[in-house]
Amino acid sequence: MPEIYRELIKLAESDSYPFHMPGHKRNEISTPFEGAFRCDITEIDGFDNLHDESGIILEAQQRANRLYCAEETYFLVNGSTCGVLSAVSATVPKGGVILAARGSHKALYHAAYLRDLEIRYLPYKINSGYDIPEAYTAEDIMPFLSSDVDAVFITSPTYEGKCSEVHEIAKICHEKKIPLIVDAAHGAHFGFGDMESKDNGSDSVSYEQDLYTRVPESAVTQGADIVIHSVHKTLPSMTQTALIHINGELADRALVKRYLRIYQSSSPSYVLMASIDRCMEEMESRGRDYIDRLLHLRNVITKETIELKNIYIPGSKVIDDPCKILILDASGTMTGQQIYDILREEYALQLEMAGQVIALAIITGSDSEDGIKRLIEAVKAIDKKIEGIKDKNSSAEASSFDREKILYRDIPSQKIKLTKAWDSPREQVSIDAALGRCAGDFINLYPPGIPIIVPGEVFSKDIVKEIKTCRSKELNLQGCLYSRDSKEILVEVIKE
Ligand SMILES: Cc1ncc(COP(=O)(O)O)c(C=O)c1O
Numbered sequence: 001m002p003e004i005y006r007e008l009i010k011l012a013e014s015d016s017y018p019f020h021m022p023g024h025k026r027n028e029i030s031t032p033f034e035g036a037f038r039c040d041i042t043e044i045d046g047f048d049n050l051h052d053e054s055g056i057i058l059e060a061q062q063r064a065n066r067l068y069c070a071e072e073t074y075f076l077v078n079g080s081t082c083g084v085l086s087a088v089s090a091t092v093p094k095g096g097v098i099l100a101a102r103g104s105h106k107a108l109y110h111a112a113y114l115r116d117l118e119i120r121y122l123p124y125k126i127n128s129g130y131d132i133p134e135a136y137t138a139e140d141i142m143p144f145l146s147s148d149v150d151a152v153f154i155t156s157p158t159y160e161g162k163c164s165e166v167h168e169i170a171k172i173c174h175e176k177k178i179p180l181i182v183d184a185a186h187g188a189h190f191g192f193g194d195m196e197s198k199d200n201g202s203d204s205v206s207y208e209q210d211l212y213t214r215v216p217e218s219a220v221t222q223g224a225d226i227v228i229h230s231v232h233k234t235l236p237s238m239t240q241t242a243l244i245h246i247n248g249e250l251a252d253r254a255l256v257k258r259y260l261r262i263y264q265s266s267s268p269s270y271v272l273m274a275s276i277d278r279c280m281e282e283m284e285s286r287g288r289d290y291i292d293r294l295l296h297l298r299n300v301i302t303k304e305t306i307e308l309k310n311i312y313i314p315g316s317k318v319i320d321d322p323c324k325i326l327i328l329d330a331s332g333t334m335t336g337q338q339i340y341d342i343l344r345e346e347y348a349l350q351l352e353m354a355g356q357v358i359a360l361a362i363i364t365g366s367d368s369e370d371g372i373k374r375l376i377e378a379v380k381a382i383d384k385k386i387e388g389i390k391d392k393n394s395s396a397e398a399s400s401f402d403r404e405k406i407l408y409r410d411i412p413s414q415k416i417k418l419t420k421a422w423d424s425p426r427e428q429v430s431i432d433a434a435l436g437r438c439a440g441d442f443i444n445l446y447p448p449g450i451p452i453i454v455p456g457e458v459f460s461k462d463i464v465k466e467i468k469t470c471r472s473k474e475l476n477l478q479g480c481l482y483s484r485d486s487k488e489i490l491v492e493v494i495k496e
Contacts, residue, residue, distance in 0.1 A: 074257070090258070091179045099144050103448075119454075138171070151180075152181065161323065167223055182228070190217060237278075294367075310329050336358040340353075412463055427492070431488075432464065441455055
């Protein structure tokens with residue numbers, strides 16, 4: 001048996017439970033899609049064409065379009081990645097300016113590279129309690145809407161489930177005739193189910209107030225010009241499936257379509273398109289149940305863990321998206337990575353990602369009660385373990401965890417524009433020798449892939465320190481190389 005297939009079957013037959021994407025959770029009941037090979041065709045007669053749709057694909061797209069209340073919707077079979085590339089390419093002319101958050105997905109950076117764009121950054125707003133990027137208000141964005149900005153790009157929800165004020169941001173962008181692109185890759189489930197509002201009235205977090213009563217409103221109905229949804233992340237659809245929605249007149253639809261033809265495969269998979277269509281049908285007929293189930297599972301987690309002494313899982317007061325379970329040790333004894341490793345190695349629970357502070361699990365309406373129970377029991381056991389470690393180590397500090405501290409991180413200074421820098425001849429040097437030199441490649445923690453440094457930016461003392469810290473904590477650093485003995489971190493810099 002070939003290796004990739006063998007490993008997949010091994011995983012499918014193992015006890016490992018997926019608290020990560022895709023949203024169908026490898027649960028066959030949630031994706032009744034039999035015989036992929038029998039359905040795997042190319043554009044033969046009677047099956048329409050994704051790049052020039054007029055038949056069954058057009059009808060399927062229209063269903064998705066109705067469901068999300070967009071003016072236009074297209075299927076994507078190359079993930080949100082090709083949606084972001086197309087949206088940015090269609091709204092910003094070559095060499096133009098895009099206003100974006102530093103925490104944007106790498107597809108935004110790749111679009112900027114391909115089109116030689118200037119990325120003008122919004123302030124790099126971090127919630128330091130959790131070490132996650134914060135969402136944006138219209139006030140945050142207003143001062144940066146200068147006349148040379150061609151488009152605004154925000155991510156809402158963020159990877160960790162924070163939502164920006166899309167409605168207000170769209171309004172101020174439209175006053176200046178600037179299109180707003182919302183990367184809602186993680187928000188395909190938004191807008192379904194009840195739109196009952198959650199209680200945000202008090203500062204003191206009581207247990208009931210931390211429960212979820214709804215999912216947030218979709219960016220499509222909040223007035224964004226282009227919205228990109230990864231259907232596969234939080235809905236029951238296969239990996240790589242996504243949607244792009246277009247509203248209003250500020251984004252040129254013909255151009256978006258042109259770039260979709262460029263960035264998507266010329267042999268789009270019918271299996272993937274059928275998977276999106278099935279998912280849309282499912283959400284049309286049973287979307288409310290799917291969301292109710294998600295909210296129920298999410299609230300079970302809150303109820304069962306709210307009293308824990310060390311492990312803290314923020315609820316609806318902090319994290320807008322109920323799919324995102326941030327698990328952290330408020331006593332500061334364990335890092336997110338350690339929690340993630342224990343869950344994986346001792347409990348066969350595979351989470352989505354780990355950072356210095358949090359471990360992140362994704363749940364959806366396709367999770368099983370049993371899976372959720374396993375997570376709760378494991379988290380309770382880790383909580384006890386932390387208590388034991390704290391007892392043994394009497395010098396352990398009391399918790400200094402500050403739940404809602406917002407700070408602004410510096411963005412490295414840029415000496416050379418991204419496109420030129422990434423295309424320049426480079427050389428490898430040790431991280432210490434990189435101080436003061438221009439990066440030749442991206443360095444980021446993955447997932448979610450927010451760059452620590454972008455090609456053309458200068459290695460400062462803080463950046464060098466941050467990279468060393470990530471390495472010492474064994475976080476998943478991408479873009480660095482290591483010397484033979486693994487002791488030295490090597491990075492790429494532009495040749496001088
Ligand atoms: C915020 C964000 N945008 C876009 C993408 C790209 O999505 P896809 O994997 O569907 O191409 C991701 C992937 O993780 C993401 O996290």
